[in-house]
Amino acid sequence: MKESILWLFQIVTGILIFVLLGLHISAQHLGTFGSFPDLSSFAYKTLLFVALYHGLFGLRSVLLEINLGRGAEKAISWLLFLGGLVFFIYYGIMA
């Protein structure tokens, strides 16, 4: 995928984290979604997804600046993508 689109997702997920984190906190501590557990679960999974993307893309940006070579950069991108996917499946879908 083009670097510009990945970067755009980074900005969008940054904004979404603010909203979803607020929802998550209010759901956990104020019971906002008390009678809608599915909605609470959906908000949590979405938050997990956007936070994972935002964090892992940030980590990728840091690693790419070390300039390890194009081959290593591709490997890092795939490793982080697969790591994020496994994390999301385990904690977001299977949990």
Place this chain on the structure above:
Amino acid sequence: MAQKEIQIKEVLSDEIVKKVKFKVKKFDPEKDDKPYYAEYDVPVWRGMTVLDGLLYVKEDLDGTVNFRYSCRMGICGSCGMFINGKPRMACMTQILELGTDVIEIAPLPNLDNIRDLVPDSTPFFEKHRKVKPYLIRQDVKEQENPIGEYYQTPEEHEYYSQFSFCIKCSLCYAACPTAASDPEYLGPQALAQAYRYSVDTRDEGFEERVMVVDDPHGCWRCHYAGACSEVCPKGVDPAKAIQLLKGLILKYRLGLKKKRKGAGVIPAHPRPGVKKAPKRTVVQED
């Protein structure tokens, strides 16, 4: 009138105001294992620049000191150096304005050192070349045999005017924290020039430039530290150009950027009220 004369006398006075110590980083790859600082006492008069001081050192104290310079008036961009911990033009830096008695001078960081204060600017210019810093046109016929000027209004010129003041001194590149850690990063100068040509209404090469700058080591690595704009001696503001370039690329990728044809040609003659253009002085040989 008399007051003005006094002011001019004060400015041009060659009276020595004070002495400063020049600490110049020296390194000869054929002789030295590592760089070291040589110290010189330099008398200072009003209006004296760091370049004047270095020329004094070269002519009167140590002829082996190497540095690059040419125009002496902030136009050629040759004398960029790391002066008192900041990338500056030696010819535009007044010694008295630095306000220190010791002036430390080193070659520009983020570039290899050829000798003493001379940086190897090759990677910098390679990156500049990479972004195709020229007008790209499809009208081959007009390129080969021009009949006039490309049309551009003063308002359209304003889109890029500020970014065209770049003198390629590489101070922005030396100040950039991303260029320090990532040698493949295109750098503020090249990216600002990519934007400068992309918004020029006479240009048709945006798609070609996007291929170069929309890359993991392109404009997305800019963290907007702003150091490049801080040190730019011409007020180009490369940091702003990079952010505008990001916006332009995103618009293009999302299909929101209108496709435009490069500006048309106004034949040199006849134009009402405008004299006929003089004949070409350079004749193209086949």
